[in-house]
Amino acid sequence: MKIADSSTSAVSLVESSxxxxxxxxxxxxxxxxxxxxxxxxAKEIDEKIKRGETVGRLAGVPFALKxxxxxxxxxxxxxxxxLTEFIxxxxxxxxEKLEAEGAICVGCVNLDAFAHGSSTENSYYGPTSNAFDKTRVAGGSSGGSAVAVALGCVEFATGSDTGGSIRQPAAFNGVFGIKPTYGTISRYGVVAMASSLDVIGFFTKAAEDLDILMSITAGQDPKDQTTLPDFYGKNDTPLxxxxxxFIKEFMESSALNxxxxxxxxxxxxEAKENGYEIVELSMPTLEYALAAYYIIQPAEVASNLSRYDGVRYGFRSSNVKSLDDLFANTRDEGFMRENKRRIMIGNFVLSSGFYDAYFLKAAKVRTLIIDEFNKAFESVDAILSPVSPNLAFKIGEKTSDPVLMYLEDVMSVPVNLAGIPAVAFPTGKSKDGLPLGLQLLGPRRSDKNLIKLAGKLA
Amino acid sequence: MEITDKDINHLADLSNTSLSSEEKEALKQDLGNILKYIGKLDELNTDGVEPTYQVFEMENVWRNDEIAAQDANREELLNLTKEEIENQIKVPKVL
Incomplete structure (x- = not known):
């Protein structure tokens, strides 16, 4: 990352962004x-530099907010x-932490509405194009963040990852992306999607930059009681x-490109040539991770999105005769189709008569998945895996079939269910010139060492 | 699992969302397909397995019983609503 100093002004960095x-x-x-x-x-930072005052570790660095x-x-x-009209x-x-270190927010970038999606096509503002082929998707839900970094609009961008929303767009656009250990970075002030899965992370062009951003933003926050006591750079799980x-079932999957x-x-x-022993892992429960995820995640979505009623902030329907109309019509007009699908599936799996068969069952499968990862990390430092079975697909290719779109997440959701960290990194280009990427999965709190290892492997 | 008209109306009700008849039809189809996919979990034996509801390792994170400074004041929050009267949010008649 280029930081402002006496030879490069913050204004010039922001102007080029x-x-x-x-x-x-x-x-x-x-x-x-x-x-x-x-x-x-930027001008304020330049004046501080001129006066010889200390500026932060990210002085003048332009960034985008998901x-x-x-x-x-x-x-x-x-x-x-x-949520339009909500300032x-x-x-x-x-x-707050990024700006306190001198980073400069140049704007906000597109996502699938409420981060519900794997392509950034479910946005009220329409799809974001892939950085390498305008007819293809950016990936999602953090599609805008990935493309903003890939095309050099900003040095870094923030993201959120509930089931792959940082890693898949990172892989689709040839940049680095981190999904940290659950609870590493405060979620205060980020729109909640599925609270037992959501994490905050970043997109960059280099592994070292992820480390800088993590060291600035990780840590316990009194405003988010699900943040872990500080460990990043202090108490990291060694690798x-x-x-x-590698996961045998993913490697042998017929769906894998x-x-x-x-x-x-x-x-x-390459890793073998560099002295690493390569271990084949059989993780048969991961085949069920996506089904468990599409029960747990919508259930939490249904709860978190119940707050949007048009009363206190944001859009309010004008087609209103009673208070009931205000709620129901605001939600009908204000949510995308995919938002409604998830809310309704969530309410279905939580409703009386279906709770045990769906939600409780999924919660038990989640335990089995965690056990499988714990066992795997007894024998290996990290797991190298595809992020998604596919390369960036065509805009419109999967929008008519929600299950087909959900299958995009089949190799990324196990990480969120287990709360472990993963780093996506670019590995080259396909014969058609589309980015290829992989993800490296590690045990909880290995984030710092995982970034280092991903940087070595990239 | 097939989703009936009655199911879709019940779910729309639980979700506090009005839906056009065209959207109801589309959602019936979509939700049926999604439920068919997640029904895959039935293949897996989970007898005797404890459920995991969250992966955070701590429980009952307490704070001191003190009033903390707030990030936004009353006026700023009230400014976010469409209609406000005498420091209160105005909505259509309830009764």
Whole structure:
């Protein structure tokens, strides 16, 4: 990352970022550009540098916020109609920490509304294009974040990952992305999706940059009681067995794109040549992870999205005769189809008569998945895996079939169910010029060492 | 599992959402397909397995019983609503 100093001004960094945002407008990346405020902050940083005052570790570095992050005075609509017109009165803890280190927010970027999706096509603002092929999807839900970094609009972008929303768009656009251990970074001020799965993370062009961002933003937050006591850079799980595993069932999956498979095999070979022992792991329960995820996640979505009623903030339907109309019509007009699917599936699996068969069953499968990972990490440091079975697909290819779209997440959701960290990194290009990427999975609290290892493997 | 008209109306009700008849038809189809997919879990034996509801390792995280400074004040929060009268949010008549 280029940091402002006496030879490079913050203003010049922000100006080139704004120029690049303008040049890439047709990719539909930014939902809001905060030009004046960014330039004003850049000038302040330059003056501080001139006066010889200390500036932060991210002085003058332009960044983008996924539009489900709240930041004071900026819109935070999660690319959902129901939150349009909502200007945040507060800062998320992550935004506050980044800005305190001198990073400059140049705007907010597109996502699937409420982060419900795997392609950024479910956005109220329409799809974001892939950085390498405009006819293909950006991936999702953090599609805008990945493309903003890949096309050089910003040095880094924030993301949230509930089932693969950072890792899959990172892989689709050839950048690095981290999904940290559950509870590492405060979620205060980020629009909640599924609370037992959601984590905050980042997109960058280099592994070292992920480490800088993690060291700044990780840590216990009194405003988010699900944050773990500080461990990043202090009490990291070591990865010193010199053993890397791969999941037999993923490797042998008929759904896995052959070029991704070849990339995985070649990276495992490279690791072997560099002195790592390669271990084949059989993890048969992972086949059921996606089904468990599509019970647990919608159940939590249904609860978290019950707060959007048009009363206190955001969009309110004008087709209203009674208070009941206000709730029901605001939600009908304000949610995307995919939001409604998830809310209704969630209410179904939680409803009386179905709870045991669906929600309780999924919660038990979650235990089996965690056990399988715990066992795997007894024998290996980390697991190298595809992020998604596919390369970036065509815009519109999967929108008519929700189950087909959900299958995008089949190799990414086990990580969220288990609460473990994973780093997605680029591994080259397919024969058609699309980015290839893999993810490296580690035990809880191995985030720092995992970033280092992913950087070595990339 | 097939979703009937009665099911979709019940779920729309639980979800506090009005739906057009066209959307109801589409959702009936989609929800049926999704439930068919997640029904896959029936293949797995989970007898005697404890459920996991969350992966956070701590329970009962307490804070001191003190009033903390708030990030937004009353006026800022009331400004977010569409209609406000005398420091209260205005909604259609309830009774």
């Amino acid at each position: 704004l120029k690049r945002i303008e040049e890439t407008k047709d990719y539909n990346i930014f939902t809001y550009v905060d030009k004046n405020r960014a330039l004003k902050k 539009a489900n992050f709240l930041s004071k005075g900026r819109p935070a609509d999660a690319s959902a109609k129901i 945040s009165p507060i800062d998320s803890t992550t935004t 010193n067995k010199k053993k890397i595993g 052959p070029e991704i498979k070849a990339s995985l095999e070649s990276k495992l070979n």
